[in-house]
Amino acid sequence: MRRTCLSCTSLVRGLAGAGLLAASSPAWAADDPLATLTSRFMFDFNRHELVTLAMAASVLGFSVVSAILLMRTRQRAAAQEAQLRADVQTLQAESDRFRALLFAEPQVLISWSAGDDRPQISGDTALLLPQEVANAQPQRVLAFGTWLPPEPALQMDHAVDALLDKGEAFLLHLTTSTGRSIEAMGRAIGGQAILRIRELSGIRRELADMSRRFKSLQDESEMLRGFANAAPWPIWTRRASGELSFANAAYARATDASSAADAVNRNLELLDSNDRGNLARALNDNAQFAARLPIVVSGERRYFDVRALRLSGGSAGIAVDASEAAALGAALVRMAEAHRRTLDQLSSGVAVFDAQRRLAFYNDSYRRLWDLDRAFLDSNPDDSSVIDRLRAARKLPEERDFREWKKKLHEAYRAVEPEKAIWYLPDGRAISIVTTPNQEGGVTYLFDDVTESLELQRRYGGLIDVQRETLDNLTEAVAVFGSNGCAQLFNPAFTRMWNLSPEALNNRPHIETVEEWCRPLFDDAVSWQALRSAITGIDDRKHVLLKLERKDGTVLSCKTMPLPDGATMLTFLDISDTENVERALRERNEALETADRIKVDFVHHVSYELRSPLTTIIGFAHLLGxxxxxxxxxxxxxxxAYITSSTNALMAIINNILDLASIDAGAMTLNLGPIDIGRAIDAAAEGIQDRLARDQITLDVEIDPAVGEFVGDERRVVQVLYNLLANAVGFSPNQATVTLVVHKIGAKVVFTVTDAGPGIAPELKDKVFDWFESHSQGSRHRGPGLGLALVRSFVELHGGKVQVDSVVGRGTSVICEFPIEPSAQRNAAE
Structure with a gap:
């Protein structure tokens, strides 16, 4: 920054410039620069006068006037010059007097005038700079960093900038790099910026030092007060009389005050009366107080660590919230107790010896394991005493050199890592011992009776050997893959079936590697993907059953079995022979179904073809008769008559075949309506009257009066009853009785036809309802085997069902059930 200034001398001479016109004597001008300037002005004036006179000479009438004016002007100039000389002398004297007064004490003045780029520096610059620098380069004073430390120099620089830019005055007390105390004062006076720098001494220096100390203490006090107000803990100070003199915001919140000032004005107490009394007594006795006390804050009881000190003018205190620490301490105690209770519940014996090798803790399992006296253990015996007592009771391993064994055992107190061992006791027990060094010193012994465990291991090894022999002798190929997809177990049948190397499988290859080895025989990507998913899957572990047809013609049944340990068992069984037999049976069944279908189609076709000529024969037979x-x-x-009888019988057979064909094709529809059961039975019985008379068979009909009517196709119901009665008459002996019983069961009407024939063998019961199944044994006539088939079809079309109850040698009962309600019939038919 450029700074411009004028010295006080220049200021005085500037003021003397008002008397320039009074300087006319050349001799005086030679002694005084101000006179020189005046003389030069007068010289220029005379030259202009000569020019004027010359011009006046050429103009008539003006010469006289000009001469008179010139004389008067000279007189006035002489009078003004004399007055100016007197004023300059007066001002010079005052300037010298002011200068003497101004620099009576060492100081430096720096002034900046408006429009002047260079500041004027006056005074003793050696006050701030070394003597040689001050004489040669006084402007170095403006480089504040050369004679001030960095921070004061920056402060000074900012203050001068504010003075020059905004006219802001300042007063600074600084210490130079050489240790001098100075005062820098800046002011804006008469359009100039003045900076005065002077050394402080005597009372002024002491006053400056006191001001600095006061400012430092004030800053420190404000900082401490700000910290106290911002602290989250209640902080307070009290006078010697006990009244509250200071409280922070946390104290106000804790005492439900509106502000810290409110808490001080009302002298609110944080502690209750008893705690305050204890605190006051402690401060009087020991000059300090420390305790964890309960304090109610915002309606909640919390614990605070209260610290208070006695000071010269009273006391100060702080309360730190220790609720969390108290809770953690209580939780730690509870955890330790829970840890002890947990150790007491362990089946393992636990004994903890401290750094002095004395028993610090034991659980009940430890006492029971070694059968030690509780009083002895509660006396905190040392490790050697416990070992000696166990040895005396022959409960330790019998060692040749017991001292060396005991010494090695006690090396655990100097060890870093835990040690494990098994003690085989004289009583046959095997005890597993783990010695663990404690961080705070001492050793923790952990004892477990592993006698049964070792026995189980031996048994387990035997079972594994049996399992291995069993797997090796199975004809079924078995391989077990772990949860990581690697082979863990396999038998020789697995290696032979897939032409694998046992040595390669012993390296536990992954299922993907095994798949690559097996692909030459079976290369179906979908099947292998299913097997990989079943073996390596984690969430969806389920059985997978596949049939693999290999390239060599072998057919394998493959199955995966998830095991409880996360592994998967993969089994392969050669079912080539079974598959060939099944294929042959399947082909035979398909041939039989095809033949049966051809047979039915042939019968349908022949029946339709026979119906037309048969109708013609029947018509001509009636015409001839x-x-x-x-x-x-x-x-x-x-x-x-023979022709008519035969054609009627043939027509009935053909009609039955066509009815069955219609039902089989789903083209049969029922003409539903109310059915009179008695009338339907009479119509059916009328067709067999000649057989009843010829064979002397009695028809016994029993109808439950509660039956009434039911809805159905009367024509088809009559056909059903006719076929049932005809079948019963055909298998009944002469002079026998055929029974027809009708009764109601719930929403069904049940027709039961019973004969006294030879009965039906159990193996033939399921075939009596098939087409063209006619068993003539015990019957006086042969039929086409369509009657019972037609009966079942019509009953099921109504929504009912048919059952056969027969005992060989005791007759047969055919039971037909019809639903009463039409809706039930339609739903069942659908």
């Missing part, structure tokens, strides 16, 4: 066509002899009438 009609008397209107002409008389016939007895022989012809007999033949016509």
């Amino acid at each position: 009609d008397p209107s066509t002409g008389p016939l002899n007895d022989k012809q009438s007999e033949y016509i």
Whole structure:
């Protein structure tokens, strides 16, 4: 920054410039620069006067006037010059007097004038700079960093900038790099910026030092007060009389005060009366107080660590919230107790010896394991005493050199890592011991009776050997893969089946590697993917059953079995022979189904083809038997009767076949309506009257009066009853009784037809309802085997069902159930 200034001398001479016109004597001008300037001005004035006179000479009438004016001007100039000389002398004297007064004490003045780029520096610059520098380069004073430490120099620089830019005054007390105390004062006076720097001495120096100390103490006090107010802990000070003199915001919050000032004004107490009394007594006796006390804050009881000190003018205190620490301490105690209770519940014996090798803790399992007296253990015996007592009771291993064994055992007190060992006791027990060094010193002994465990290990090893022999002798190929997908176990059948090397499988290859080895025989990506997923899957572990047809023609049944330990067992069974037999049976079954379908289709076709010529024969037989066509002899009438009887029987068979065909094709529909059961039975019985009379068979009909009517196709119900009765009459012996019983069970009407025939063998019961199944044994006539098939079809079409109850030698009962409600019939039919 450029600074411009004028010295006090220049200021005085500037003021004397007002008397320039009074300087006319050249001799005086030679002695005084101000006179020189005046003389030069007068010289310039005379030159202009000559020019004027010359011009006046050429103009008539003006010469006289000019001469008079010139004389008067000279007189006035002489009078003004004399007055100016007197004023300059006066001002010079005052300037010298002010200068003497101003620099009576060592100081430096720096002034900046408006519009002047260079500041003027006056005074004793040696006060701030070395003598040689001050004489040669006084402007170095403006480089504040050359004679001030960095921080005061920066402060000075900012103050001068504010003075020059905004006219802001300042007063600074600083210490130079040489240790001098100075005062820097800046002011804006008369359009100039003045900076005065002077050394402080005597009372002024003491006052400056006191001001600095006061400012430092004030800053420190404000900082401490700000810290106290910002601290989250209640902080307070009290006078010697006990009244509250200071409280921070946390104290105000703890005492429910509106502010810290409110807490001080109302003298609110943080502690209760008893705690305050204890605190006051402690301060009077020991000059300090420390305790953990309960304090109610915002309606919540909390614990605080209260610290108080006695001071010269009273006391000061602080309360730190220790609720969390107290809770943690209580939790630690509870945890230790829980740890002890847990150790007491362990089946393992635990004994903890401290750094002095004395028993610090033991659990009940330890006492029971070694059968030691509780009083002895509670006396905190040392480690050697416990070992000696156990040895006396022959409960330690019998060692040849007991001292060396005991010494090695006690090396655990100097060890870093835990040590494990097994003691085989004289009583046959095996005890596992783990010695663990404690961080705070001492050793923890952990004892476990592993007698049964070792026995189980021996048994387990035997079971593993048996398992290995069993697997090796299985004809089924078995491989076990772990949860990581690597092979763990396999038998020779597995290696032979897939042509694998046992040595390669012993390296525990992954399932993907085994898959690559097996692909030459079976290369189905989908099947291998399913096996990989079953073996390596984590969440969805389920059984997978596959049938693999290898390239060599072998058919394998593959199955995966998830095991409890996360492994998966993979088994392969050669089912080539079974598959060949099954294939042959399947092909035979398909051939039989095809033949049966061809048979049914042939019967359907033949039935339709026979119906037309049969209708013609029946028509001509009726026409020949009609008397209107002409008389016939007895022989012809007999033949016509045979033709009519045979064609009627054949027509009935064909109608039955067509009905079955319609039902089988789903084209049969029922003409539903109310059915009179008695009338339907009479219509059905009328068709077998000739057989009943011929074979002397009695038809016994029993109808439950509660049955009434039911809804169905009467024509088809009559067909059902006719076929049942005809079948029963056909298998009944002469002079037998056929029974037809009708009763109601719930929402069903049940028809039961019973004969006294030879019965049906158990192996034939399931075939009596098949087409063309006619068992003529015990029957007086052969039929096409369609009656019972038609019965079942019509009953099921109504939504009912048919059952056969037969005992060989005791007759047969056919039971037909029809639903009463039409809706039930339709739903069942659908």
